[in-house]
Amino acid sequence: MANAVDLAITSRQSIRKFLPTPVPRDVIKRLLEVASRAPSGTNTQPWKVYVLQGASRNILVDKVCQAHDALRADPALASECQEEYDYYPAKWVSPYIDRRRENGWGLYGLLGIGKGDKDKMHLQHQRNYRFFDAPVGLMFTVDRVMGRGSLVDYGMFLQNIMVSARGQGLHTCPQAAWNGFSKIILPHIGAGEDEMLVCAMALGFADETALVNTFRTPRQGVQEFTTWLD
Numbered sequence: 758m759a760n761a762v763d764l765a766i767t768s769r770q771s772i773r774k775f776l777p778t779p780v781p782r783d784v785i786k787r788l789l790e791v792a793s794r795a796p797s798g799t800n801t802q803p804w805k806v807y808v809l810q811g812a813s814r815n816i817l818v819d820k821v822c823q824a825h826d827a828l829r830a831d832p833a834l835a836s837e838c839q840e841e842y843d844y845y846p847a848k849w850v851s852p853y854i855d856r857r858r859e860n861g862w863g864l865y866g867l868l869g870i871g872k873g874d875k876d877k878m879h880l881q882h883q884r885n886y887r888f889f890d891a892p893v894g895l896m897f898t899v900d901r902v903m904g905r906g907s908l909v910d911y912g913m914f915l916q917n918i919m920v921s922a923r924g925q926g927l928h929t930c931p932q933a934a935w936n937g938f939s940k941i942i943l944p945h946i947g948a949g950e951d952e953m954l955v956c957a958m959a960l961g962f963a964d965e966t967a968l969v970n971t972f973r974t975p976r977q978g979v980q981e982f983t984t985w986l987d
Contacts, residue, residue, distance in 0.1 A: 765923040770974075772928040772959070773864075773884060774967035775891035779810075780960060784925055785893065788960075792917035797910035803903050804914045807946040809894040817894070817945050821886040821938045829879055838937040841901075841953045842908075864972050885934035891961035896935075896942060898952040911955055918958065928963040931956060 785808060797803060809817060828834045849857065862872075870877045888894040897915070899907055919929045935942060939954040948954075963970055 761924075762920075765920045768923055769919050770928070770970075771930040772891075772961075772963045773889045773930060773969045773972070774964040775889055775928070775959065775961040776964050777890065777892055778962045780893050780927065780962075784927075785960070788918055788921045788925065788927075791921040792914050795910065795914040795917045797913075798906050801903070801907065801910065803899050803907040803910055805898045805900075805948075805952065807896040807898070807948070809896065809946070810892060813945075814888070814892070814894050817942065818887050820941050820945065821935070822883055824938055824941055825879075825883050825886055837940065840933075840936040841939060842936075844933045844936065844956075860974055863974075864969075867972050868969060882934070885932055886938075888932075888957075888959040889930055890964075891930070891959035893960040895958040895960060896946050896948075897955040897957070898943070898948050899955050900951050901953045902951065908955070915956070915958070918960075922960060926962070927960060930959040932958060 789806060793802070793804075824834075824838070828838060846853070865871075865878070865881070868877075868881065870881060895918075897911065899911060915931060919931065922929050933956045935957040936954055942948075942954055942957075943952060
């Protein structure tokens with residue numbers, strides 16, 4: 758059992774090319790049931806999930822991709838694409854900026870995208886808004902009245918989904934890239950005015966032949982982030 762859990766965790770990666778193979782609804786329901794056992798402060802269970810498949814998924818993809826293209830054509834539209842909470846820091850410092858750059862240029866390098874390839878960068882970034890071709894897109898919201906601790910709870914819930922997905926032979930890609938388009942997303946999924954978009958997630962079967970899925974990010978060694986106090 759321990760080895761199976763460890764394997765599910767260590768085999769999880771952000772997949773960026775999925776197969777069109779459908780994921781049965783009962784499988785998705787089971788993943789969410791398992792994930793709901795995540796701990797939360799005083800058992801508040803702050804998560805709300807919207808599952809997009811078929812037409813609902815495709816229509817949202819078209820809407821957001823069009824908005825993404827419009828934003829590139831007119832950067833002034835950025836004021837309409839604001840995230841509701843700061844996922845990333847306002848000011849980057851080492852070592853975090855170094856890891857971010859290593860991640861970005863490592864992925865782009867694998868795909869043959871150079872620093873001056875603005876068109877290719879735009880198209881690759883837009884892959885986010887196509888759920889990397891996954892047949893299932895998940896949107897996660899939280900009531901705005903909740904505190905920062907609910908985002909900690911949410912992280913554990915999201916991790917449960919991703920680990921449980923591996924147990925079903927599925928893969929995922931958690932995505933904060935959608936957050937700037939919440940004004941389009943929230944009405945589309947029928948979220949209430951009191952809800953805030955936390956993130957999205959692509960879910961499906963990985964295309965094992967895709968070059969992009971060979972990209973694996975490094976991790977710091979335990980000795981680098983741990984202080985032992987005896």
